[in-house]
Amino acid sequence: MTTTTDASGTVTADDVRPRPASPRRRWLRRGLPVAAFAVLAILPFSTVDLPALLPGQVNSPGSLQLLAICLVFAGLAATYDLLFGRTGLLSFGHALYVALGSYTVNVAVTKLGLALPAALLLAVLVGLVVPALLGAVALRVNGIAFAMVTLATAQLGSIVVMSDPGRLTGGEEGLPLSPDAIPGFLSGVANTANLYWLALGYLVVVLAVIAWVVESEPGRVWQAIRENERRMSVLGLPPYRFRLLAFVIASFLATLGGVVHLFLVGGSSPQITTSNFTLAFLVMVVLGGTGSRWGAMLGGVLYTYLDHRLAALGTSDAVAGLPEVLRAPLSEPLFVLGVLFIVMVYFLPGGLASLTARLRGRTK
Amino acid sequence: MSNVVLLALTGLGLGALYFLIASGLSLIFGLADVLNFAHGLFLAVGAYGTWWSSAHLGFGFVPAVVFGVVAGTATAVLVEMLLIRPLYRRTIEQVLVTVGLSLAGVALLQAAFGADPLTFPRPEWATGTTRIFGAIVPNDRFLLIGAAVVVLAAIQVFLRRTRFGLIVRAGVEDRTMVTALGINVRTAFTLVFAIGGAAAALAGALAGVYFGNVSPGQGTSLLIFAFIVVVIGGMGSVTGSAVAAVLVGLVQQFTSFYAAAGVGEASVVLLLAVVLLARPGGLAGRAT
Numbered sequence: 019m020t021t022t023t024d025a026s027g028t029v030t031a032d033d034v035r036p037r038p039a040s041p042r043r044r045w046l047r048r049g050l051p052v053a054a055f056a057v058l059a060i061l062p063f064s065t066v067d068l069p070a071l072l073p074g075q076v077n078s079p080g081s082l083q084l085l086a087i088c089l090v091f092a093g094l095a096a097t098y099d100l101l102f103g104r105t106g107l108l109s110f111g112h113a114l115y116v117a118l119g120s121y122t123v124n125v126a127v128t129k130l131g132l133a134l135p136a137a138l139l140l141a142v143l144v145g146l147v148v149p150a151l152l153g154a155v156a157l158r159v160n161g162i163a164f165a166m167v168t169l170a171t172a173q174l175g176s177i178v179v180m181s182d183p184g185r186l187t188g189g190e191e192g193l194p195l196s197p198d199a200i201p202g203f204l205s206g207v208a209n210t211a212n213l214y215w216l217a218l219g220y221l222v223v224v225l226a227v228i229a230w231v232v233e234s235e236p237g238r239v240w241q242a243i244r245e246n247e248r249r250m251s252v253l254g255l256p257p258y259r260f261r262l263l264a265f266v267i268a269s270f271l272a273t274l275g276g277v278v279h280l281f282l283v284g285g286s287s288p289q290i291t292t293s294n295f296t297l298a299f300l301v302m303v304v305l306g307g308t309g310s311r312w313g314a315m316l317g318g319v320l321y322t323y324l325d326h327r328l329a330a331l332g333t334s335d336a337v338a339g340l341p342e343v344l345r346a347p348l349s350e351p352l353f354v355l356g357v358l359f360i361v362m363v364y365f366l367p368g369g370l371a372s373l374t375a376r377l378r379g380r381t382k
Numbered sequence: 383m384s385n386v387v388l389l390a391l392t393g394l395g396l397g398a399l400y401f402l403i404a405s406g407l408s409l410i411f412g413l414a415d416v417l418n419f420a421h422g423l424f425l426a427v428g429a430y431g432t433w434w435s436s437a438h439l440g441f442g443f444v445p446a447v448v449f450g451v452v453a454g455t456a457t458a459v460l461v462e463m464l465l466i467r468p469l470y471r472r473t474i475e476q477v478l479v480t481v482g483l484s485l486a487g488v489a490l491l492q493a494a495f496g497a498d499p500l501t502f503p504r505p506e507w508a509t510g511t512t513r514i515f516g517a518i519v520p521n522d523r524f525l526l527i528g529a530a531v532v533v534l535a536a537i538q539v540f541l542r543r544t545r546f547g548l549i550v551r552a553g554v555e556d557r558t559m560v561t562a563l564g565i566n567v568r569t570a571f572t573l574v575f576a577i578g579g580a581a582a583a584l585a586g587a588l589a590g591v592y593f594g595n596v597s598p599g600q601g602t603s604l605l606i607f608a609f610i611v612v613v614i615g616g617m618g619s620v621t622g623s624a625v626a627a628v629l630v631g632l633v634q635q636f637t638s639f640y641a642a643a644g645v646g647e648a649s650v651v652l653l654l655a656v657v658l659l660a661r662p663g664g665l666a667g668r669a670t
Contacts, residue, residue, distance in 0.1 A: 159658050162417055166613040167658060170651045173606050181644040293606060297419075297481055304478055346493035353493060356486025360465070363478045 051312075058218055061085065062211035073330070079210040086210070086217035086282055088322045093217075093224040094275045095306065095318030098299035100228055100268040103309030104237070105261060106244035108161070111168030113295035114175045115269040118144060119276025120286040121179065125186050127199035134199060138277065145273030146266065153265035157258055169293060176291035192287035195280060204281055213282050220278045224271050225315065236263055298325075301359050307369025316370045324358075325351045384517035389635045391514075395523035397631025398530030399592065402585035403608035404615065404623040405537060406578020412554035412618020414571050415473045420461055420480040421582050421608070422601030423487035428454035428583025429502075429596040430495060436503040443505040447587045454583020455576050462575035467568065484602070492598040499597040502590035522591050529588055530627075533581055537620050546573055554618045610650060614657045615664055622666025629653070 064076040073080040094116060101107040122144050126137035156167040182189030197205060203212050231237050239260045243250050247257050280286055289295060298321065306317020328351035347353045366372065403425060410418050432450030435441040441449060461483060469475045508522045541547035549570045552560045561567055589604060590596045611630050615622030630650050638646030657665065 155655060155659070159662050162411075162617070163613055163658055163662065165417070166609055167654065169606060170610050170654050174648055174651045177644050177647045183644075294485070294602065297485065300478070300481060301485070347490055350489035350493045353486045353489035356482045356484075356489060359482040360479055360486070363475050363482065364468075367475065 055218070055222060058089075059215070062214055071327075077211070079207045082210045082214045083282070084323070084326055086214040087326070088319045089214075089217040089221045090275055090278050090282060091302065091322040092315040092318035093221040093278075094272060095299055095302040095314040095321075096221075096224050096228055097268045097271040097275065099303045099306075099308060099314035100231075100264060100271075102300065102303055103314065104228075104232060104244070105240040105264040107261060107265065108165045109168040109265075110165050110293060110296050111156075111170075111172030111175075112269075112272055112299050113291055113293070114168075114172040115145065115149060115272040116276040116279065116295070117175060117179065117286070117291040118148060119273035120280040120290060121187060121193070121276075122273075123277050124193050124195055124280055124286045128193060128196040129186050134201065137199075141273060141277055142270075145270045149266045149269030149273075150262070153262050153269070157261050157265060169296075172291070172293060172296060176288065176293075179288050179291045187286075187288075190288055192285055192289075194285040200281065200284075216278055217282060220275060221315070224275070227267070227271065229311065231267060236260055240264055301355065303369075305359060305362055305369055307371030310369075310371040313369050313371030320370070321355065324355060328354050383515060385639070387515045387517035388519055389639055390632065391517075391519050391523045391527070393632035393635035394628060395526040395592065395631070396635060397627040397629075398526040399585055399589055399604065400608050400611045400630060401530045401624050401627035402533060402581045402588070403604060404611040404627055405533065405620050406574070406581045407608055408612045408615065408618055408620060408623045409537075409550065409554075409574045410578050411612065413550060413557070413567075413574050414466070414476075416466065416476045416480065417609075418480050418578070419477065419605070420483040420487065421578065422605040423461075423484050424454045424458050424579040424582040425586035425589070425601040425604065426488065426491055426596075426598060427457045428586030429590045429600065430491060430586075431583065432587040432590060433500055433502060433596050443503065443508075446503065447584070450587045451580050451583045454586065455580040458575045458579020458582070459572060461579075462572050466575070467571070470568070488598050488602065495598070497598060499595035502594055502596050504591050504594065508591050522588075526588050526592060529584060530624075533584065534620070534624055537577065537581075540577070541620065546570065550574060607650070610654050613664055614654055616666030617664065619664070619666035622664060626665060 062077050062082060066076050067074070068076065072078075073084065075081065076085075094112075098109075098112050101109050101112070119141050122141045123134075123137045126132040126140055127134055132140070152171055156164055156171065159167060179187045180189055187193055203209055204216070232240075239250065239255055242255075243257045243260060250257055276290070279290070299318075302317040302321040303314045304317070305320060306315065307313030329349075331348070362369065368375070403421060406424075407418055407421055410416055410421075428450040430450075431453035432446045435449035436443070436446040439446075439449075461480075465479050465483065466476055469479065504522075508520075508525055510521050511518045512521055512524070513519075539547075541551055546569075549560065549565055549567070550573065552565075553567050553570055557567060585604070586596075586601065589600060593600070607630065611623055611626045614630065615624070615626030630653065633653055634646040634650050636646075637649040638644075641649075
């Protein structure tokens with residue numbers, strides 16, 4: 019934590035206490051996000067055509083589907099940031115919990131014939147118990163060893179899903195969600211707007227929960243652990259318990275995200291169990307800026323949008339005209355994203371969220 | 383009996399592959415604190431280099447493998463000098479850069495060679511089998527085990543008998559002290575990347591022989607098990623990696639055979655959990 023010093027170099031009480039923001043700034047901080055989310059909420063009524071940016075009119079099913087996926091991944095990135103940015107836990111197994119949500123509900127309704135409410139309840143239960151158990155073991159170690167344990171458990175989950183135990187998960191083919199199981203208001207192309215609102219709702223819930231816990235007492239302890247772990251344990255606040263709390267909250271929210279993702283794409287694919295899926299969250303969070311209010315969300319939207327649109331760009335006329343040497347790499351979204359990511363690490367280490375601070379610093 | 387021999391040799395072959403990847407990872411982590419995700423890329427460059435020089439330049443097996451290893455080593459050295467070195471002492475950023483590299487590099491290979499597995503050129507003698515104690519064992523297992531033993535011996539000689547090896551060992555123990563004594567550790571960084579890149583590229587070429595084909599994502603899945611081997615063995619210890627690689631390879635083969643597919647991987651993860659809970663520093667790590 020940094021404290022400013024006055025001219026004589028001593029820290030005064032006023033400097034340590036957060037300064038009350040000016041009314042205009044406070045209005046901006048509160049009002050701007052509300053306005054932005056209000057705009058997002060009414061997007062399905064817009065018929066604006068953004069030919070280069072979206073596949074069709076804003077309220078066409080294709081565009082809404084893309085936007086909804088961006089919103090879900092924004093939420094998932096924010097849950098990853100709760101671990102990495104807020105608590106300093108480098109996990110390589112976050113994909114496991116997304117897959118847990120998606121596959122639990124899918125297998126329950128499609129293969130076991132459970133009613134949707136029962137399946138959702140099961141997902142909530144599983145989403146709390148599994149992270150609590152795995153986290154309790156994994157958090158016995160710190161740093162890189164923790165990263166490796168999460169990587170290994172997630173890999174195990176991936177192998178289980180791929181091996182298709184009892185013909186439940188569909189193996190490499192994935193498992194399409196049974197159409198009978200989807201409630202009417204979420205099924206069919208005509209109801210894409212409802213799916214979009216579901217995704218938006220998920221994002222709002224995730225951001226609200228994170229904003230709330232980060233401001234609460236555990237949130238302050240997380241920050242303190244990140245800054246100086248030994249001091250916290252000397253003060254009698256066991257880092258283990260607080261880390262476990264962060265791990266369970268983040269994993270539970272990711273499980274919910276997996277459920278929303280399931281409805282959105284209409285099935286579970288083994289892709290969401292892989293370590294590359296987790297690495298994508300890491301890239302999103304770093305692109306956007308770690309441990310900031312909006313950074314992870316921005317990174318999630320940007321990454322997902324580019325990932326989907328670059329694939330379209332790769333087959334577009336503009337790229338097709340390029341010589342083979344340039345065309346082949348540009349048709350691989352991950353190549354462009356990987357390079358963009360490295361450039362960001364070098365030249366904008368704070369991510370997109372640090373851009374505003376940088377610009378403000380320059381104009382001063 | 384014949385089953386046991388075959389499983390043991392296959393497990394050792396797999397362990398040899400893990401060791402080739404893990405030894406470099408372990409040295410790089412021990413010395414530079416970099417968890418190198420780009421290691422899978424070095425491996426893939428080795429595999430594709432071998433495939434390419436054999437298919438397009440008409441190289442025989444051994445020259446093709448040498449070509450692949452040189453390509454992998456060159457990639458590793460370039461990555462260290464151009465991308466890792468400027469971020470000296472900022473280890474999180476270094477890890478992030480290697481993550482970006484692994485994503486971009488695999489995508490680039492996919493763009494150049496396609497996403498489908500390519501048939502790997504296997505030499506005549508590697509496709510045959512040998513009878514040992516009644517078991518029919520494919521010859522490529524011996525190739526893998528032999529290569530790993532040679533690499534282990536070479537790394538040990540380098541670490542124990544040469545001046546650079548001394549600097550690397552000292553740097554793994556206490557980098558600050560070595561720097562304070564006026565020794566330039568950065569040359570050693572490049573060196574461990576070169577060694578790790580060469581071993582990983584060799585692993586890529588041999589994995590091509592073992593699996594019979596080469597695909598862009600192959601490195602990533604092998605890398606995960608190599609990470610597990612490094613953690614079980616103790617970060618920074620090459621001998622620990624060797625022991626852990628043999629252990630993981632054998633456990634994986636035997637449990638997959640006698641239980642069910644997938645149980646092998648599960649028992650490896652279980653092994654990791656048990657080792658970490660009992661000895662958080664790994665097998666070779668100092669008890670804390």
